[in-house]
Amino acid sequence: MSKIIVMTSGKGGVGKTTSSAAFATGLALRGFKTVVIDFDVGLRNLDLVMGCERRVVFDFINVINGEAKLSQALIKDKRIDNLYILPTSQTRDKDALTPAGVERVLNDLSKEFDYILCDSPAGIERGALMSLYFADHAIIVTNPEVSSVRDSDRILGVLASRSRRAEQGLEPVTQQLLLTRYDPERVERGEMLKVDDVLEILAIPLLGVIPESQAVLRASNVGMPVILDEASNAGQAYTDAVGRFLGDEIEHRFVSPQKKGLFSRLLRRSA
Amino acid sequence: MSSANQVAERDAPFQLRGNSFTMMVLKVNAPNSQDFFPQLNVKVRQAPNFFRNAPVVLDFDELPDTVVFDLAAFVAQVRAHHLLPVGFQGGPRPVQEAALAAGLTPMPTGRAAKLEVAKGPDPRAANPAATVTIEVVHRPAVVVTEPVRSGMQVYAEKTDLIITASVSPGAELLADGNIHVYGALRGRALAGVSGDINARVFCHSLEAEVVSVAGIYRVSEDIGSDFFKKPVQVFLREGVLRMDLLKTV
Ligand SMILES: Nc1ncnc2c1ncn2[C@@H]1O[C@H](COP(=O)(O)OP(=O)(O)OP(=O)(O)O)[C@@H](O)[C@H]1O
Ligand SMILES: [Mg+2]
Numbered sequence: 001m002s003k004i005i006v007m008t009s010g011k012g013g014v015g016k017t018t019s020s021a022a023f024a025t026g027l028a029l030r031g032f033k034t035v036v037i038d039f040d041v042g043l044r045n046l047d048l049v050m051g052c053e054r055r056v057v058f059d060f061i062n063v064i065n066g067e068a069k070l071s072q073a074l075i076k077d078k079r080i081d082n083l084y085i086l087p088t089s090q091t092r093d094k095d096a097l098t099p100a101g102v103e104r105v106l107n108d109l110s111k112e113f114d115y116i117l118c119d120s121p122a123g124i125e126r127g128a129l130m131s132l133y134f135a136d137h138a139i140i141v142t143n144p145e146v147s148s149v150r151d152s153d154r155i156l157g158v159l160a161s162r163s164r165r166a167e168q169g170l171e172p173v174t175q176q177l178l179l180t181r182y183d184p185e186r187v188e189r190g191e192m193l194k195v196d197d198v199l200e201i202l203a204i205p206l207l208g209v210i211p212e213s214q215a216v217l218r219a220s221n222v223g224m225p226v227i228l229d230e231a232s233n234a235g236q237a238y239t240d241a242v243g244r245f246l247g248d249e250i251e252h253r254f255v256s257p258q259k260k261g262l263f264s265r266l267l268r269r270s271a
Numbered sequence: 272m273s274s275a276n277q278v279a280e281r282d283a284p285f286q287l288r289g290n291s292f293t294m295m296v297l298k299v300n301a302p303n304s305q306d307f308f309p310q311l312n313v314k315v316r317q318a319p320n321f322f323r324n325a326p327v328v329l330d331f332d333e334l335p336d337t338v339v340f341d342l343a344a345f346v347a348q349v350r351a352h353h354l355l356p357v358g359f360q361g362g363p364r365p366v367q368e369a370a371l372a373a374g375l376t377p378m379p380t381g382r383a384a385k386l387e388v389a390k391g392p393d394p395r396a397a398n399p400a401a402t403v404t405i406e407v408v409h410r411p412a413v414v415v416t417e418p419v420r421s422g423m424q425v426y427a428e429k430t431d432l433i434i435t436a437s438v439s440p441g442a443e444l445l446a447d448g449n450i451h452v453y454g455a456l457r458g459r460a461l462a463g464v465s466g467d468i469n470a471r472v473f474c475h476s477l478e479a480e481v482v483s484v485a486g487i488y489r490v491s492e493d494i495g496s497d498f499f500k501k502p503v504q505v506f507l508r509e510g511v512l513r514m515d516l517l518k519t520v
Contacts, residue, residue: 150421150440151421153420153421153422153440153441154421154422157419157422157442158422201457
């Protein structure tokens with residue numbers, strides 16, 4: 001049985017695409033056949049983060065419109081077995097995402113894949129609604145600041161009322177929180193919300209805390225999901241989160257400031 | 272699939288839907304009476320905030336067919352008393368035509384029983400068989416066990432609203448009766464929205480953006496730190512919104 005996961009947030013730029021790429025890669029590394037779909041029609045970022053932008057010929061919208069076969073649009077990752085990307089169109093807009101078309105593509109994919117990961121666009125308009133409509137599980141990507149938390153809360157409400165599971169009275173969409181761009185030092189200075197503050201408002205289980213990290217930008221510049229940067233905090237945090245998603249018991253890391261030696265403190269000051 | 276319809280609806284430039292509003296009816300018995308406007312003035316002054324720019328329906332039903340008065344001037348006078356005539360009911364034909372010409376909307380006259388006030392004791396009162404008994408039907412409260420999220424609105428029509436989870440900032444609770452929140456109340460809670468001044472808001476932890484009873488409200492800025500994050504009940508006394516800590520034993 002395949003499982004449809006949506007990576008969603010309401011607010012833009014919080015790390016959905018970064019997390020989708022990392023998560024899909026992590027699931028594939030654990031041996032699950034995984035596809036990650038870009039629902040951000042018109043912007044197309046996922047293929048860049050996954051480093052396959054030069055191999056895109058056909059896309060999700062072509063498949064929805066019957067202009068290409070699914071097998072023509074799916075891009076197999078060069079690094080990892082079991083990992084596929086379904087890129088989106090840069091020239092069309094979100095109206096191209098018809099409910100029937102999306103449903104048909106998802107049905108076809110679920111015959112082959114263990115996990116289908118949907119990278120949602122920002123907002124609560126058509127693209128975002130389509131990406132969450134068929135979901136079994138939602139990963140709510142949130143930054144530790146008030147407006148992001150508010151938007152995530154809003155999305156949780158949408159999941160509870162306008163997803164397929166809600167409309168058909170099925171078991172509700174399960175939900176987990178991925179708190180990204182967490183900077184423990186800024187949290188300590190009171191400039192960002194604490195993990196507990198966010199959990200108090202959203203009241204859903206915590207999947208992981210991804211620290212703010214230079215490694216993320218570095219990785220996306222070379223088209224590599226940051227989870228493959230095993231030396232980085234962010235990469236390790238994503239690996240932990242994938243483990244927790246699969247049921248492993250892993251303690252949360254990167255939530256309190258690292259103790260710094262004199263040397264790095266001096267470095268910081270001059271930076 | 273209805274989600275697609277909803278998408279289409281949200282993109283539409285307008286939506287048309289039915290709604291019902293409660294309006295006051297100004298019963299016009301003697302428009303030419305010298306006492307009409309002085310008495311209206313007294314009435315309006317008793318509750319200036321309530322009446323200010325309130326829409327009213329002019330009821331001409333009791334006007335004699337022979338009445339002659341300048342309707343446009345009459346409407347202007349009513350407006351000068353901060354009431355906004357928007358429609359009319361009944362009346363002799365010339366009056367109705369003048370009302371239409373003045374831009375008032377004819378309202379359907381399927382009205383409730385007339386109020387009988389100031390007519391002395393009702394002779395039927397002594398005879399129980401003849402009195403109308405109103406059966407009070409129990410309306411079960413609306414109970415919500417899931418968190419009420421930002422952007423959600425829950426309305427308990429003609430009854431109480433009970434939430435056994437938290438209410439997020441940006442969420443809105445409405446009830447004709449009382450509102451109970453057995454979690455943190457961080458959004459808006461409006462009790463007695465149809466005017467029940469005895470309605471109350473009870474909550475486990477008061478962090479609300481707005482609390483209100485029968486339209487009298489307080490915003491979070493005006494909720495003192497004595498009550499913030501405390502179990503509190505909110506109610507009206509003599510037209511003023513009050514808060515009390517709930518004693519937990
Ligand atoms: N943990 C992190 N540390 C530092 N930078 C990060 C982190 N996560 C994401 N970013 C950066 O934040 C920016 C937005 O990330 P991303 O594109 O993943 O967000 P998104 O939610 O998909 O945005 P959109 O809503 O536009 O689709 C990118 O520049 C990315 O490199
Ligand atoms: Mg994105």
